[in-house]
Every structure is written in structure tokens, then in C-alpha cells.
Amino acid sequence: MRVEVAVVGAGPAGLLAAWEAARRGASVSVYEEHPTIGEPPHCAGLLSIRGLRRLGIEPGEFILNEVRGCRLISPSGITLEAWGERAKAYVIDRPRFDGALAERAEGEGASIETSRRVMRWLHDDGRIAGLSGVDFEVEALVSIDAEGASSLLSTQAGLERPGGLLGGVNVEVEGVDVDADLVELWFSGQLAPGLFAWVIPLDGLRARCGLAASSGQPYERLRLFLSRRFGGEPGHSRPWRGVVVTGGPIPRTYLDGLLVVGDAAGQTKPTTGGGVILGGLCALEAGRVAADALSLGDPSAGFLQRYESTWKSMLGGEFSSMSLARRLMNRLGDRDLDELFKALKEAELEALLTRLVEEGDMDMQRAVIRRALRDRRLLGVAMRVLGRVALSELRSLLNP
């Protein structure tokens, strides 16, 4: 079989790339290893409202709830709260969301083949010339690798795997008492080293709870967290597991005949591991460049590098600021975190946090980080907790 664009993986990145290439006239096929799009789910499903708009996605039946604030909790239980007047984020049903993206791509003429696991790239004279699985082989002028965090195929092609990989897990709990429009983020290196634990409300009685961690068994950690948060383990759904990417983009995201997008390219926010919006924006760019390569008859690395230069000029600064912030956060032990929360509370900086939530951008966090550090009191607190060693990093966050 022969197509113009072959996409590996029907997650958000693969489906958005397929949609964009198809609506620009390319013949596109997507290959997904699972029988049903979006299943099994692995994502907590918190997406910024502004981010969805940036992707050009209309709110639909996949939206389960809206949130307008967050509660941050330190290892010893010191709490900071920040609320906005308006809703900032949606809680979504990921399988339905992915299903809606699949329908949209199919609406533009892309074909989606499920239960098709891609195992290898086809090579022709040094270029990637398509892909193959157990009982299929597809020649393609441009292949797009959107296989997610496993990145087996991109490493097979000679590209790097994303770094900062954490084991993540989610469950849905019910019969609990939570604020229906507020997300809780629990910070503790004991509990969730490398990220945090979360409680994302579905309504006032049900929530999605999870965490990601750089060591240990995530599910065992989550059970401890549930007992701590709810004073006993509440009834919950079966756990959904997945890999959270926090290491920032891989150094190179294209080869002759190949583009890499989404989690496989490390295009997530290193501060939170969220990847649907930024990975999606990069994927749209990949779809556009793939279609342009076809109309100009040039799928060479020389042409496809436009994809990388565009996503870097659009988001490179965001990724570097968030990576630096992540590295600084990873240095904080539980005592430092408590000290930080205590100092923020004492300096009455909750009002500043509220302003940052109200006006800031959940996805493009560089401006929020800079604005926060421009506040002398907050900078003073950060320097005291992080110590002088972090001075140059804090300076480069302020003036990248």
C-alpha cells in the first residue's frame, strides 16, 4: 500500500497532525495499535480552555467539568490557594476527546486503522520511506511518529528518547468531599518525587486522583496518598497507568522522510507533564509541513527541518524556561518545600498567586514564571530557599 503521509499512533498528536495534513489535501493514514481510539486511557484530562482554543477545538461532549482555581499543599500540609473569577481549565473525558479528534481527521479524509501495531520503518537509500507491522507494509513520502512516550520507533530511527520520564497513575474516586471547581496539587518528594499528586474534581463528590513519580511503584504511592487525603482508601476505579514526560523536547525531531511529534518528541510542559496542548500545537505544525513537503515534492530532511525551526521559534523559549523551573523544583527537598510555602504564606503572597492564576497562561508559563520572579518578595523567598547556587538559574529565568 502507498500513502502520502503515514502517522504512527492515534493519540492527540497523531490525530491533530493527520487532520492538518489531510485538510491541506494530503492522503493520510493513521496506524493505531489498540482496537479503540483513546483506550486504554492514561491521562488526568486537565486542559486549559485557552489551549483548546489555540488548537482550534470546539468544546464538546468530552467536557466533564470546569475549574477556576488551585490549592497547593506542602509536605506538612501548608496550603496556598489561588482562584480566578472565570473558569481556566476543563476536565475532559480523554477517550471521548480522542474519539472527537479522530472523527475530525476522518472528516477531512484521513483513514484510521486500529489494531495495527507499527514495528519497523521502511528505509530507502538512507531515508525513512514508510512503515510496517506484522501483516502490513505501507510506503509513505512522509511518516509522522506520534507513538507517545514509549518512543521505541524514534530510537529505532536513530533519534533520542525524551528524558525526565516518570511513572504515572490515575484512579477515579467517588463518595468523597472535594471542591467542584478547584484542583489540588500535593507537593512532596516522599510522596511524588519529580512531580506532585493531584485531585481533579469531576463534581463535588467525585474526583480523578493520581500522581507521577521518578521512583518506586506509582500505584502503591497513590494508595498512601488516597489514605492521607481522604483518611482511608475510598472506593475507586481500576488504575490507569502511563508515562509522564518532564525532560523537555528531544534535540532533533526530523530526519529524511520523518517527523516526530507529541510525547515521543518530549513536547510536554516540564513543570506539570501536561502534553496535549503544546504537543498538539507542534503536531499541527508537523501536519502543515508534511503537506507543504508533498506539494513541493521535497520530503527531504532539508525541507522537513522547517517543522523544527517553526515549533522552536513558537515554543522553544517556553520549553527552556519550564525545563529550568523543573530542574530547580527537583532540587527542593520536603523541608525546603515547607519553608517555601511558609515563606509565601508569611509574605502574604497568595494574592499574587491569585493574580497569576487569573491573568496567567497555563500552557505558556514563561511569562508567569518571569512575572512571579519580578516580585521582589517572591524572588527573595525563592533565593532564600534555593540558596545562592541557584542565583544564575533564577537570573536566566528572569532574562532568558
Ligand SMILES: Cc1cc2nc3c(=O)[nH]c(=O)nc-3n(C[C@H](O)[C@H](O)[C@H](O)COP(=O)(O)OP(=O)(O)OC[C@H]3O[C@@H](n4cnc5c(N)ncnc54)[C@H](O)[C@@H]3O)c2cc1C
Ligand atoms: C498519569 C498521566 C496524567 C496526565 N495528565 C495530563 C493532563 O491532565 N493534561 C495534559 O495535557 N496531559 C496529561 N498527560 C500527558 C498526556 O497524556 C500526553 O502528553 C498526551 O497523551 C500525548 O499525546 P501523544 O499523542 O503524543 O501520545 P499518546 O496520547 O500516548 O498517544 C500515542 C498513541 O500511539 C499508539 N502507539 C504507540 N506505539 C504504537 C505503535 N508502535 N504502533 C501503533 N500505535 C502505537 C498508542 O497506543 C497511543 O494511542 C498525562 C499523562 C499521564 C501518564
